[in-house]
Amino acid sequence: MIRLFHVPLSPFCRKVRLVLAEKKLEVELVEERYWEKDPDFLRRNPAGKVPVLRMDGMTMSESTPICEYIEEKYPEPALMPPNPEARYEVRRLVSWFDDKFHQDVTSNLLYERVNKKITGEGYPDSRNVKAGAKAIRFHIDYMAWLLDQRRWLAGDAISLADFSAAAHLSSLDYISDVDWHRSQTVKDWYAKIKSRPAFRAVLADTVPGFPPPAHYADLDF
Amino acid sequence: MIRLFHVPLSPFCRKVRLVLAEKKLEVELVEERYWEKDPDFLRRNPAGKVPVLRMDGMTMSESTPICEYIEEKYPEPALMPPNPEARYEVRRLVSWFDDKFHQDVTSNLLYERVNKKITGEGYPDSRNVKAGAKAIRFHIDYMAWLLDQRRWLAGDAISLADFSAAAHLSSLDYISDVDWHRSQTVKDWYAKIKSRPAFRAVLADTVPGFPPPAHYADLDF
Numbered sequence: 553m554i555r556l557f558h559v560p561l562s563p564f565c566r567k568v569r570l571v572l573a574e575k576k577l578e579v580e581l582v583e584e585r586y587w588e589k590d591p592d593f594l595r596r597n598p599a600g601k602v603p604v605l606r607m608d609g610m611t612m613s614e615s616t617p618i619c620e621y622i623e624e625k626y627p628e629p630a631l632m633p634p635n636p637e638a639r640y641e642v643r644r645l646v647s648w649f650d651d652k653f654h655q656d657v658t659s660n661l662l663y664e665r666v667n668k669k670i671t672g673e674g675y676p677d678s679r680n681v682k683a684g685a686k687a688i689r690f691h692i693d694y695m696a697w698l699l700d701q702r703r704w705l706a707g708d709a710i711s712l713a714d715f716s717a718a719a720h721l722s723s724l725d726y727i728s729d730v731d732w733h734r735s736q737t738v739k740d741w742y743a744k745i746k747s748r749p750a751f752r753a754v755l756a757d758t759v760p761g762f763p764p765p766a767h768y769a770d771l772d773f
Numbered sequence: 774m775i776r777l778f779h780v781p782l783s784p785f786c787r788k789v790r791l792v793l794a795e796k797k798l799e800v801e802l803v804e805e806r807y808w809e810k811d812p813d814f815l816r817r818n819p820a821g822k823v824p825v826l827r828m829d830g831m832t833m834s835e836s837t838p839i840c841e842y843i844e845e846k847y848p849e850p851a852l853m854p855p856n857p858e859a860r861y862e863v864r865r866l867v868s869w870f871d872d873k874f875h876q877d878v879t880s881n882l883l884y885e886r887v888n889k890k891i892t893g894e895g896y897p898d899s900r901n902v903k904a905g906a907k908a909i910r911f912h913i914d915y916m917a918w919l920l921d922q923r924r925w926l927a928g929d930a931i932s933l934a935d936f937s938a939a940a941h942l943s944s945l946d947y948i949s950d951v952d953w954h955r956s957q958t959v960k961d962w963y964a965k966i967k968s969r970p971a972f973r974a975v976l977a978d979t980v981p982g983f984p985p986p987a988h989y990a991d992l993d994f
Contacts, residue, residue: 614868
């Protein structure tokens, strides 16, 4: 049995969940209050972060190495293109979303509004929220620019890059922080990825104290 | 011709330099004052970071995707093991050093002491320096624990994980921030990697205003 220790709105956990679901690998989800630094959990992952995946007799951390492992071990349906140049582009965009988008946007919006409350760190810092709201516009424009040239973010086939981006955007959409009016191209891309069966579980998530907006799970948003 | 836009003490740039040198790929180095946000440079890399690598007709950013590309395109000598489980472990440790070690140690020591001065951001914050000096001990102990079970960090063959770790440690060693007395095992590992021909160019680096200590380039430190 595959078991994932996660928190529902973490984009890094969502990326792993989406990739597992796309590969039709069933997973048991265990919510992990990682900020409480439970010794059992720290034994599983000395970095003290989620996701942690138990699979094939291994206990794995770090979402991108986990996704690369799943892709190598369960190559169908493919989420990485065959040639090195195109694979580079997928990995570059995964890093773009997990590093830059995460730092510019996710940490300023989701972590300020949700994580701080859940972990008892206090109220959102409005300067950070403002910075995040400004930065997401730049990122949506960048996505629109990419999608004007390609069917999916990294090329003409769906890839890990799309799931990495969709993991961040879906978490932000849960707290109504994505302005879907900014780009029809990006909205169309999200509608396509949102309607995949792999997305269903993510759309069914609910976090106590943070009810999702009505459009969150609506495929026709 | 391969061209790398870099700064000498950046561990991410060093990782790419080490991997290129290990593969015997010649590279022209161009120092890039990325913090001045030169429009030409931002055109090359909208994330505004180094390293940026021009190679095979592509302009690439993000050090790990770059290294994966080089590994796929120039597989000899191998810096990735053949099976998915071992490859996962390499990628996990690359992330460990580039995310956790970087955040806990490199940004608290190197960026406080060197980058702030070079970029005109002011003086080191002594709380950060103290936190970095404390954290590096934990990381050296973790490396010693890994190296007690394996010849190299991720297994019995040298890999990207070793170059990622050595890139961070060599930059910190340049400012005398590594206590080599803490673990003979880690010191032996660094002596082995430091004596490889691929390391020569990194040991010859000098940064104006920051002369390296005598032991920095000494193979018998």
